[in-house]
Amino acid sequence: xxxxxxxxxxxxxxxxxxxxxxxxxxxxxxxxxxxxxxxxxxxxxxxxxxxxxxxxxxxxxxxxxxxxxxxxxxxxxxxxxxxxxxxxxxxxxxxxxxxxxxxxxxxxxxxxxxxxxxxxxxxxxxxxxxxxxxxxxxxxxxxxxxxxxxxxxxxxxxxxxxxxxxxxxxxxxxxxxxxxxxxxxxxxxxxxxxxxxxxxxxxxxxxxxxxxxxxxxxxxxxxxxxxxxxxxxxxxxxxxxxxxxxxxxxxxxxxxxxxxxxxxxxxxxxxxxxxxxxxxxxxxxxxxxxxxxxxxxxxxxxxxxxxxxxxxxxxxxxxxxxxxxxxxxxxxxxxxxxxxxxxxxx
Amino acid sequence: xxxxxxxxxxxxxxxxxxxxxxxxxxxxxxxxxxxxxxxxxxxxxxxxxxxxxxxxxxxxxxxxxxxxxxxxxxxxxxxxxxxxxxxxxxxxxxxxxxxxxxxxxxxxxxxxxxxxxxxxxxxxxxxxxxxxxxxxxxxxxxxxxxxxxxxxxxxxxxxxxxxxxxxxxxxxxxxxxxxxxxxxxxxxxxxxxxxxxxxxxxxxxxxxxxxxxxxxxxxxxxxxxxxxxxxxxxxxxxxxxxxxxxxxxxxxxxxxxxxxxxxxxxxxxxxxxxxxxxxxxxxxxxxxxxxxxxxxxxxxxxxxxxxxxxxxxxxxxxxxxxxxxxxxxxxxxxxxxxxxxxxxxx
Numbered sequence: 151x152x153x154x155x156x157x158x159x160x161x162x163x164x165x166x167x168x169x170x171x172x173x174x175x176x177x178x179x180x181x182x183x184x185x186x187x188x189x190x191x192x193x194x195x196x197x198x199x200x201x202x203x204x205x206x207x208x209x210x211x212x213x214x215x216x217x218x219x220x221x222x223x224x225x226x227x228x229x230x231x232x233x234x235x236x237x238x239x240x241x242x243x244x245x246x247x248x249x250x251x252x253x254x255x256x257x258x259x260x261x262x263x264x265x266x267x268x269x270x271x272x273x274x275x276x277x278x279x280x281x282x283x284x285x286x287x288x289x290x291x292x293x294x295x296x297x298x299x300x301x302x303x304x305x306x307x308x309x310x311x312x313x314x315x316x317x318x319x320x321x322x323x324x325x326x327x328x329x330x331x332x333x334x335x336x337x338x339x340x341x342x343x344x345x346x347x348x349x350x351x352x353x354x355x356x357x358x359x360x361x362x363x364x365x366x367x368x369x370x371x372x373x374x375x376x377x378x379x380x381x382x383x384x385x386x387x388x389x390x391x392x393x394x395x396x397x398x399x400x401x402x403x404x405x406x407x408x409x410x411x412x413x414x415x416x417x418x419x420x421x422x423x424x425x426x427x428x429x430x431x432x433x434x435x436x437x438x439x440x441x442x443x444x445x446x447x448x449x450x451x452x453x454x455x456x457x458x459x460x461x462x463x464x465x466x467x468x469x470x471x472x473x474x475x476x477x478x479x480x481x482x483x484x485x486x487x488x489x490x491x492x493x494x495x496x
Numbered sequence: 497x498x499x500x501x502x503x504x505x506x507x508x509x510x511x512x513x514x515x516x517x518x519x520x521x522x523x524x525x526x527x528x529x530x531x532x533x534x535x536x537x538x539x540x541x542x543x544x545x546x547x548x549x550x551x552x553x554x555x556x557x558x559x560x561x562x563x564x565x566x567x568x569x570x571x572x573x574x575x576x577x578x579x580x581x582x583x584x585x586x587x588x589x590x591x592x593x594x595x596x597x598x599x600x601x602x603x604x605x606x607x608x609x610x611x612x613x614x615x616x617x618x619x620x621x622x623x624x625x626x627x628x629x630x631x632x633x634x635x636x637x638x639x640x641x642x643x644x645x646x647x648x649x650x651x652x653x654x655x656x657x658x659x660x661x662x663x664x665x666x667x668x669x670x671x672x673x674x675x676x677x678x679x680x681x682x683x684x685x686x687x688x689x690x691x692x693x694x695x696x697x698x699x700x701x702x703x704x705x706x707x708x709x710x711x712x713x714x715x716x717x718x719x720x721x722x723x724x725x726x727x728x729x730x731x732x733x734x735x736x737x738x739x740x741x742x743x744x745x746x747x748x749x750x751x752x753x754x755x756x757x758x759x760x761x762x763x764x765x766x767x768x769x770x771x772x773x774x775x776x777x778x779x780x781x782x783x784x785x786x787x788x789x790x791x792x793x794x795x796x797x798x799x800x801x802x803x804x805x806x807x808x809x810x811x812x813x814x815x816x817x818x819x820x821x822x823x824x825x826x827x828x829x830x831x832x833x834x835x836x837x838x839x840x841x842x
Contacts, residue, residue: 268733297735379725380825387614388814389643453810463806464799467813468734475821479726 168226170353172342174418175219179339182212186332189323206246206319213243216338218414222360223353228343231334238331245322251444252312256304258445262472263301263465267293296461300469303452303462357415364408368488371401376481377489384478385471396474399443402481406436428490435484442476449473514572516699518688520764521565525685528558532678535669552592552665559589562684564760568706569699574689577680584677591668597790598658602650604791608818609647609811613639642807646815649798649808703761710754714834717747722827723835730824731817742820745789748827752782774836781830788822795819 185208192202217239220232293301322328337343375381387396413429453466531554538547563585566578639647668674683689721727733742759775799812 263735265728266731266733266735268736294735379828380821382611382818382821382825385612385814385818385821387612388818389609389612389640389811390614453806458806460799460804460806460809463809464813464816465735467810467815468731468817469813470810471814471817471821472728472731472734475726475728475731475817479728482725 167352168344171219171223171226171418172344175216175338175342176340178212178215178219179335182209182216182335183332183339185209185212203250207250210243210246213239213246214410215414215417216335217243218411219418222411222415223356223418225356226345226353228345231343235331235334238327238334242322242328242331245319248315249312249319252308252315254441255445255448256308256312258441259304259308259449259469259473260301262445262469263293263297266468266472267297294461294465296459296465299459299462300449300452300465303455303458303466304448307452307455308448353419357412357419360408360412360415364405364412367401367405367408371405373485373488376478377485379482381478384481385474388471388474396443396477399439399477402436402439402484403443406433406440409433409436428487432484432487435480435487439477439480439484442473442480446470446473446477513698514690517565517569517572517764518690521562521684521688522686524558524561524565525681528555528562528681529678529685531555531558549596553596556589556592559585559592560756561760561763562681563589564757565764568757568761569702569764571702572691572699574691577689581677581680584673584680588668588674588677591665594661595658595665598654598661600787601791601794602654602658604787605650605654605795605815605819606647608791608815609639609643612814612818613643640807640811642805642811645805645808646795646798646811649801649804649812650794653798653801654794699765703765706754706758706761710751710758713747713751713754717751719831719834722824723831725828727824730827731820734817734820742789742823745785745823748782748785748830749789752779752786755779755782774833778830778833781826781833785823785826785830788819788826792816792819792823 185205189202189205189209192199192205217236220227220236220239224232372383375383383398384396387398409429409432413425413433416429417425449466449470453463453470531551535548535551535555538545538551563582566573566582566585570578718729721729729744730742733744755775755778759771759779762771762775795812795816799809799816
């Protein structure tokens with residue numbers, strides 16, 4: 151039932167109840183446990199291969215979905231139990247996400263440095279474990295001194311951060327705190343703790359509320375400006391003394407989270423095969439917005455390293471501005487995707 | 497006749513001949529001499545006021561038009577006489593243009609630094625003569641140390657360049673070489689030296705050829721890419737070891753010149769009141785393209801100053817990238833303006 155596509159025009163579509171939610175949660179909990187087992191088997195230790203990375207990604211994926219469903223549909227669930235699990239799931243997915251985020255950020259920044267140097271695209275780096283070294287010297291041959299030094303500096307800083315995140319994630323997965331989370335998810339896989347006397351048994355109004363929170367947040371975004379190409383807004387404050395990340399990015403990050411909640415709320419009702427391509431496009435634009443925003447901040451941060459050469463600082467300035475323009479381009483892409491989206495039944 | 501608007505649908509429109517050209521050249525030559533007199537009266541000396549600036553601008557304006565008409569309609573004119581005057585007019589307008597260009601470049605870069613610092617817009621600087629100092633300290637209070645230092649560095653370098661350009665222009669205007677140009681223009685104001693046996697007496701085919709040279713050059717531009725917002729092409733090579741200005745800008749600069757030739761060729765036929773707003777919009781986009789391209793190069797050049805602080809270099813990197821995005825935005829604006837333009841009779 152949970153994975154079944156319900157036609158919004160179908161009169162039975164309005165009757166999705168706790169059963170659909172329980173089915174979805176059971177499926178996601180099972181997936182969480184499967185990914186956990188795989189992660190342990192493939193050894194999340196240093197230098198963990200592709201399978202280990204995939205397992206960690208699958209763990210985060212199901213943790214996000216369980217957490218989102220507990221939030222959107224909380225009136226149907228045992229409140230005390232739900233409230234105790236949600237922050238723990240957020241801790242798990244947040245802790246596991248960091249290593250990947252640092253790696254992706256470094257990749258993005260090195261690719262940008264190569265693009266800005268007019269060099270051929272950086273050859274695909276195999277996702278190196280924490281033991282993976284900096285890119286081969288040959289990769290840097292076509293860069294100016296400044297770009298090469300900036301790349302080396304970012305490589306050092308982000309590789310260190312990634313290595314630390316990797317250790318933290320491994321420690322977390324071995325902790326008693328994590329075992330408690332896994333135990334709770336195991337309960338979910340067999341028996342979803344529904345509210346004893348649920349005041350609401352119908353899912354649609356709750357999904358509609360999630361959609362409304364999204365729509366309200368989008369309405370507060372400066373979409374008119376964003377839809378005007380080359381509005382130069384994302385780089386305003388690019389040299390301001392305020393600390394990064396830019397405060398103007400906050401509402402967009404918030405919409406990204408609300409869009410994800412909306413998407414997962416729909417999955418409970420319609421299954422993920424029914425994912426709306428426009429919602430997916432809007433979500434991808436906001437992911438890119440977040441990634442570029444954080445990459446720009448990392449470049450600005452690296453430029454504050456004491457005793458760097460002026461040529462390094464110059465390259466980091468160009469890189470920062472480039473990524474802030476990616477931020478602006480992402481907002482434009484989101485505006486286009488959102489504009490296309492028609493109001494639809496949830 | 498020259499300033500009269502000829503309707504392209506008017507059957508007499510096709511009969512514009514040497515008379516129209518002679519009328520136009522006489523009018524522009526008279527304007528050149530008037531501006532020259534005004535420039536001498538208002539004293540182009542150091543600290544010359546607004547009137548002197550206006551006079552220099554009017555001089556350049558008429559020199560460009562005379563030069564363009566001699567080029568487009570050269571089969572109607574005495575070839576030896578024309579060929580001797582054209583390079584001299586280019587020398588005059590090029591020499592006079594430099595001072596203004598450095599001043600506008602500095603203004604553009606300081607405005608950008610303020611925008612990038614999230615500060616209120618820079619208060620209008622009265623166009624300072626070469627004696628004019630850097631902007632008041634209060635203007636810089638809202639900038640970070642890096643942005644303020646970058647602004648001061650650009651101010652020093654571009655003010656020095658402008659002062660030199662001013663001296664060079666004054667020397668040029670007092671030279672015997674310039675007096676020879678002025679004498680020739682005085683001849684033009686009274687008696688246009690038409691070709692003794694002009695093989696062509698009809699202007700329209702020559703104006704059409706000017707338009708065709710423009711259309712061909714535009715067709716060779718990467719307009720498909722330019723029309724796609726945030727294509728990130730202008731900053732490719734932003735960190736390359738190649739010297740600035742970017743070679744990719746060349747074809748756009750060339751189109752800017754051809755567009756101007758086309759516009760002046762139309763003025764001879766239809767008068768300047770008949771200027772096409774879309775041609776004007778396309779021309780403005782290309783002017784902005786040129787200005788941003790040169791401002792970006794000035795920021796990159798300033799970053800090569802020995803012994804600057806990393807914070808200064810970082811700010812110059814951000815500024816360079818910002819101006820390269822202005823370059824990209826200008827190409828987008830040109831593409832839009834050009835797309836709107838329908839093929840029209842010249």
